[in-house]
Amino acid sequence: MKSGKPRGADDGSGSRRAALQLLDAVLRRGQTLDAAAQRFTGPDRALALAIAGETIRRLREIDGLIDSVTRLRLADDAKARMVLRLALAQKLALHVPDHAIVTTALPLVEGGPRRLVHGVLGTLLRRNPTPSEASALPAAVEHRWTLAWGDQVVAAARRAIVRRPPLDLSFVDPAEAADYAAGNGGVQLAERHVRLSGGPAVTDLPGFGEGRWWVQDLAASLPARLIPPTAERVLDLCAAPGGKTMQLAAAGHQVTALDRSASRLARLSDNLARTGLRAETVVADAAEWNGGGFDAILLDAPCSATGTFRRHPEVLYRASPRIVAESTELQARLLAHAASLLRPGGVLVYAVCSLEPEEGEQIVAAQTMLEPDPPTGEVIPGIMPASTGELRLLPGTLEEQGGLDGFFIARLVRR
Numbered sequence: 001m002k003s004g005k006p007r008g009a010d011d012g013s014g015s016r017r018a019a020l021q022l023l024d025a026v027l028r029r030g031q032t033l034d035a036a037a038q039r040f041t042g043p044d045r046a047l048a049l050a051i052a053g054e055t056i057r058r059l060r061e062i063d064g065l066i067d068s069v070t071r072l073r074l075a076d077d078a079k080a081r082m083v084l085r086l087a088l089a090q091k092l093a094l095h096v097p098d099h100a101i102v103t104t105a106l107p108l109v110e111g112g113p114r115r116l117v118h119g120v121l122g123t124l125l126r127r128n129p130t131p132s133e134a135s136a137l138p139a140a141v142e143h144r145w146t147l148a149w150g151d152q153v154v155a156a157a158r159r160a161i162v163r164r165p166p167l168d169l170s171f172v173d174p175a176e177a178a179d180y181a182a183g184n185g186g187v188q189l190a191e192r193h194v195r196l197s198g199g200p201a202v203t204d205l206p207g208f209g210e211g212r213w214w215v216q217d218l219a220a221s222l223p224a225r226l227i228p229p230t231a232e233r234v235l236d237l238c239a240a241p242g243g244k245t246m247q248l249a250a251a252g253h254q255v256t257a258l259d260r261s262a263s264r265l266a267r268l269s270d271n272l273a274r275t276g277l278r279a280e281t282v283v284a285d286a287a288e289w290n291g292g293g294f295d296a297i298l299l300d301a302p303c304s305a306t307g308t309f310r311r312h313p314e315v316l317y318r319a320s321p322r323i324v325a326e327s328t329e330l331q332a333r334l335l336a337h338a339a340s341l342l343r344p345g346g347v348l349v350y351a352v353c354s355l356e357p358e359e360g361e362q363i364v365a366a367q368t369m370l371e372p373d374p375p376t377g378e379v380i381p382g383i384m385p386a387s388t389g390e391l392r393l394l395p396g397t398l399e400e401q402g403g404l405d406g407f408f409i410a411r412l413v414r415r
């Protein structure tokens with residue numbers, strides 16, 4: 001290339017090679033993007049993550065483009081398809097110029113299907129495709145969610161997956177939120193919570209260093225809002241990295257935060273230190289730990305996390321029926337044990353960031369130790385629990401305000 005750069009200077013190929021490895025790790029080996037990206041540390045990392053992430057968001061839209069010009073359908077895991085996917089994501093979502101897309105794609109198939117990739121890419125780029133406002137989800141997910149939630153929710157999820165989700169901040173001091181929103185181009189959608197639509201890196205935002213807030217999707221803030229304000233001793237089960245622990249501590253509860261992962265609890269302790277909040281921390285298995293008599297328990301159970309697909313689109317390619325079934329077995333055990341740690345009359349809030357009813361409604365319906373404890377009125381403006389006390393947050397909820405992660409939340413009481 002006549003770039004005038006010294007040999008070895010970045011010509012963009014390092015980030016594309018890294019993106020190819022990330023895509024392979026996610027689609028063929030079932031890893032998360034963050035876990036797969038840990039091996040990359042240099043300047044290529046951010047661009048590689050952006051390319052791989054946008055590819056996964058628009059995978060079916062992109063595959064449709066590729067299939068519209070190949071005579072024989074390329075196998076899903078063919079290298080030519082992988083490279084074309086990355087190239088088209090740069091075209092549709094990242095505004096990379098066509099010549100840069102081509103010159104960074106071809107070295108990835110050197111000694112392989114170079115002519116095929118060059119031909120298909122050339123044809124598609126000449127058509128100048130534009131990004132659509134919705135992209136289909138993996139077929140298995142669409143099938144499941146159509147049965148569980150219906151066509152309109154699937155249509156909303158197709159729109160949500162291609163949109164960049166907003167950044168939500170939870171404030172230590174609720175009195176600060178309104179001024180912060182006004183001063184930083186945000187909106188306050190609920191008490192203590194500010195939504196920003198973009199801007200600098202989180203660590204560069206005003207107030208991060210002083211620990212005035214932490215990042216937390218608005219939906220993820222709802223479970224702790226259902227803990228009765230009068231509860232003194234509150235147990236946060238499966239607590240790390242501590243978004244809900246900080247909420248509970250900021251609301252004035254005496255919090256015990258338990259997680260089985262010591263390294264994730266260390267992150268929770270760092271978060272508490274940054275925000276100046278306090279909680280007792282315990283490394284233990286929540287299905288076995290025996291310290292009882294709590295006034296309230298928040299069980300944020302491990303799950304398939306399919307509700308977080310706007311921030312982690314790859315969850316939709318990972319959450320197989322086997323992973324969901326493994327989660328449900330653990331969730332049922334955790335809920336039964338958590339119920340035994342409550343004092344009589346104590347309240348338990350069960351939450352999962354999952355859009356699979358097996359991990360939410362069905363877990364609560366199958367337990368026998370607790371009864372529904374419906375909260376009255378809206379939890380936050382626009383979000384009303386069902387008469388059973390359950391909250392189901394689906395794609396399409398508060399869409400005009402930027403949407404929410406998918407969640408299931410239930411408030412229950414021990415009689």
Ligand SMILES: C[S@@+](CC[C@H](N)C(=O)[O-])C[C@H]1O[C@@H](n2cnc3c(N)ncnc32)[C@H](O)[C@@H]1O
Nearest residue numbers: 238239240241242243244259260261285286300
């Ligand atoms: C959904 S995340 C929790 C997020 C956290 N509540 C928050 O708001 O930041 C699930 C957590 O469950 C923990 N976990 C999984 N199985 C567990 C078990 N058997 N006992 C205790 N913690 C467990 C994981 O280590 C992970 O930190």
